[in-house]
Amino acid sequence: MNKSTQMMCCTVLAVAAAVAPTFANASPAGDKKFLATAAQADQNEIALSKLAQQKASNPDVKAFAGKMVDEHTQMTETMKPFATSRGLTPPMGPDADHQKELDKLNGLNGADFDKEYMSQMVTDHTKALSAFTSEAKSSNDPKLKAAVIDGKTHVAAHKNMAYDLKKKL
Template sequence: MTRIFMAGVATLALLGACSQSEDPADDAAAAVNATQDAMSGAVGQTSAATLGANTAGGFVTALAVSDMYELQAADIAMTKSETAGIDELAGMIKTDHTASSDKLKSIAPTEAADTPIPTALDERRQGLIDNLNAAAPADFDRVYLTQQVAAHNEALTLLNGFKDHMETPGLAALATEIIPKVTAHRDHAQRMLDAM
């Protein structure tokens, strides 16, 4: 049993060595970025379920930042990826999240007047953008798609949690309206990731 375990460890070490770059600092940075992206998904899900889904102001802030992140990530993907499917997904995301952002800006002043719409990313999502920019060309598609699945799951938690918020019917209707598009983005990204 110990020999089998040792053989498995040796195999993993060899595979890891094969996939490492020539600069150990690049490998360390990639590992830190991947961990940061993974933690961001868990933090985002909790935040979307608790803060964003409970108040109009929280929803407006969360949706605006989510849309901003999606638009910036799509721009990076359209520049860095050489995969046609990524370009197609990023284009769809740009179109749909631009529309979502525009509708939010028209509804929010009426239903969440005390909440200014953010104009910059929060620190967590800025970290995701930084990780996309830092991703090596060979890793970019996987990093982008992994982020997209997590980000769209977070958005769905937010939207599903707010769609029945009857105190703000316009925002609730917006949440309901965009759920199918966000679901389609997430499913598209997941299919591409599964095919890698």
């Protein structure tokens, strides 16, 4: 190898060594942020849906709410080992915005309750689907990525069910 080729190789290796930690740390931080967001979203859905199981007047809305409680509880359990391994403490209830939504829903009855709840479900699942789609593309952890892709399938189905049910109300 001539001297200029050796210098070029050394330069490329030095740049790669300097840049590698940046890329190595980007994905785990993104994974951790996603896991925190997903855990909170699950708690929000569970809280709103438990209320809907009690207050919804439409039997289809009640059935949807039951499905949301069951499936978001399962999603929480699926993601828990990933969150725990990254030092995350799981949320214990809805965030401030969803607490306000709960308060609003508590003041509604009948068709007004059903429409507001389903509207919130469309909004929440649209946001969640975006987060799952982004994480599925960016995660470098193969086990997490598989769980995210599975979760994305459920969230997409939830969004479609919510949208279809909202249109019927």
